[in-house]
Amino acid sequence: MKRFLIPLAAVLLMATGCTKEYVTKQYVTQQVMGGMDMSLIDFEVKNENWTQRFIENGNDDEGYFEAILQVPEITDEVIQKGLVLVYERLEEGIWTPLPAQRTERTTVDDKPFNYTTFTDFEYQKGQVNVYVTTTDLYAGMKPGTKNFRVAVQL
Numbered sequence: 001m002k003r004f005l006i007p008l009a010a011v012l013l014m015a016t017g018c019t020k021e022y023v024t025k026q027y028v029t030q031q032v033m034g035g036m037d038m039s040l041i042d043f044e045v046k047n048e049n050w051t052q053r054f055i056e057n058g059n060d061d062e063g064y065f066e067a068i069l070q071v072p073e074i075t076d077e078v079i080q081k082g083l084v085l086v087y088e089r090l091e092e093g094i095w096t097p098l099p100a101q102r103t104e105r106t107t108v109d110d111k112p113f114n115y116t117t118f119t120d121f122e123y124q125k126g127q128v129n130v131y132v133t134t135t136d137l138y139a140g141m142k143p144g145t146k147n148f149r150v151a152v153q154l
Contacts, residue, residue, distance in 0.1 A: 037153065037154050038151060038152065038153045039073040039150075039151070039152040039153075040149060040150070040151055041069075041071060041073065041149070041150045041152070042147065042148070042149050043069050043147065043148045043149075043150065044145065044146075044147050045067040045069075045130070045143075045145065045146050045147075045148065046145045047142050047143070047144050047145050048142075049067060050065040050066070050067055050132070050142045050143055051065065051066045051067070052064075052065055052142070053065070053066050063133075064131050064132060064133040064134075065131070065132045065133075065134075065142060065143050066129060066130070066131055066132075067129075067130045068127055068128075068129055068130075069127060069128040069129075069130060069148065069150060070126065070127055071084075071123070071126060071127055071128050071150055071152065072126055073152040074123055074124070074125055074126055074127065074128070074152055075125065075154075076125060077154060078152055078153075078154050079123075079124070079125060081154065082152065082153050082154040083151075083152075083153040084123045084128065084150065084151070084152050084153075085097060085098075085150070085151040086098045086121045086123075086128060086130065086148055086149070086150050086151075087148065087149040087151070088100060088119055088146060088147070088148055089146075089147035089148070089149065095149060098119055098120055098121050098130075099118065099119060099120035099121075100118075100119050100120075101116060101117070101118045101119075102116070102117050102119075103115070103116050104116075104117060106141070115134055115135045116134070116135045117132055117133065117134045117135075117143065118132070118133045118134075119131065119132050119133075128150055130148060132146075
């Protein structure tokens with residue numbers, strides 16, 4: 001029985017050693033899976049970190065919110081040959097890919113109020129810009145704290 005367990009343990013150690021995982025202070029997880037490098041970076045954008053942008057020559061209720069995520073893993077090589085995806089965490093264990101449109105509910109002046117948010121992104125070397133457009137921008141209501149996961153694959 002021992003002869004069987006020792007080789008089995010060695011095989012299990014080698015199998016788990018094929019996936020490398022590194023965690024840095026930026027919450028970067030890098031995994032090597034099937035020969036493809038992928039970085040997963042989690043971000044929390046707090047309510048106060050959203051910047052309100054207005055559409056030039058628009059009304060006060062026309063605009064969007066922006067958050068800039070610093071992602072040094074997005075290199076020129078990734079832009080030319082790789083893939084960048086962004087996901088929003090809806091609740092613990094539930095993620096949705098961007099772009100995404102959702103209907104949400106809040107209370108304004110003690111009255112229930114439904115509104116729609118549209119969340120999308122664009123990326124460039126070293127960063128991802130996340131945009132949230134809401135139908136209630138006139139109320140000055142920021143998107144709140146949101147969690148995003150950026151997946152960078154080369």
